[in-house]
Amino acid sequence: MSVNESSSAIIVTAAILVIGDEILSGRTKDKNIGYIAEYLTNIGVDLREVRVVPDVSEEIVAAVNALRGRYTYVFTTGGIGPTHDDITADAVAAAFGVAIDHDPRAVAMLSERFSPEELNEARLRMARIPAGAELVANAISKAPGFNIGNVYVMAGVPAIMQAMLDVIGSTLQTGAKMLSDTVRAGLREGDIGGPLAEVARAHPEVSIGSYPFWSETGPDTNIVVRSRDAEKLLAAMAAVKTMVAGEKQRSL
């Protein structure tokens, strides 16, 4: 966690690590990155980086260790099911250098759903939890996620990941929320690039992004202003609106 010196607001940062060959092959289209990104923004956690890696232990270990050292939180998705290609829990244990074994608490959770005959070696794989980790309940299919250090390990199936994130979300330390507002310019991006850069220079503590899109009436631009400080956001928004009105006038 770092402190924004200009406003003393606490900044909480995060990374997402998506684990899965099926995403890299294109067979499965990821739906978790955008969901988690929006969720974190809404609770005041800054998502700073995303990585997608294959089901290869060394790749997962390297990414977990690179990200957990850099950000307040790391959220992983994928690779915690009952089959041989689910290696996330073992890789995370290796990244932390801790043992991994069947966790009695996780076995108890699985027993709520599966009969003793159903709780075979494959399903018990879902109870393999690194030593020292806390479990994350899974209301949908019972097999838990877990949290070790600043790393949160979640399922890849979107509905289950979302249920886990709801459980995790309330336990996270959150920072000053990034506020944002949007001006739809009604002008082409290239027509306002110059004056918009001037507005950005005059408001250095505010982040201003420009996103072109095609509307029914032709090319248009959304200008997104972001800041943790409500007053600075308002001031920059006013400057953007004044600039846009001036450029519209000029283009008549």
Add this chain to the structure above:
Amino acid sequence: MSVNESSSAIIVTAAILVIGDEILSGRTKDKNIGYIAEYLTNIGVDLREVRVVPDVSEEIVAAVNALRGRYTYVFTTGGIGPTHDDITADAVAAAFGVAIDHDPRAVAMLSERFSPEELNEARLRMARIPAGAELVANAISKAPGFNIGNVYVMAGVPAIMQAMLDVIGSTLQTGAKMLSDTVRAGLREGDIGGPLAEVARAHPEVSIGSYPFWSETGPDTNIVVRSRDAEKLLAAMAAVKTMVAGEKQRSL
């Protein structure tokens, strides 16, 4: 490029680098990763890693340099528009340690679309190309992407990125194509995890993935078998099918 020693098949690898605050904030949901992943798989290029980084020069430089040293190709999306927050071209030039300036070829392309009055400083920003780069034509909005070393820089707007990828695709060295086939098991993942792991152990040169899903009739599993070798793929598929038939019999 590395050579698969078991079959002497050439393996061509790639990474995607998505650049953009709007993806990390969740405001925009990325549509490029899945598209490029599928495209590369289809032409025989193995996507091995994806990263998403913010519009911050040092982050882009670090990611470009980490990825271009590791993979045959790197494809970036985003940050090549006409506004102040479009810093990808400058960051890629910095990553390669080369100069960047208005490229006469790129200015000529922009002149096909924009009148001299329209071709203002903001739009000319889209003609900033690192020294030594080759341009990638953009049939949609004219502003080109570019290729320097093994890095391909593309637009973030999906339709434009796709048009650029079509131009780039035919120029890429491609490797032995990864073949894949799928068995819909009609069984729960946890019921077949054990025997599926045995099949995987007996077919070590084939990659076998297991993906649970909910069908109208209840929980089901897709088993995806992947290999560059058609015979090995067929042999593993046969073993998976035999295993699934046996497990179905056993569950009656």
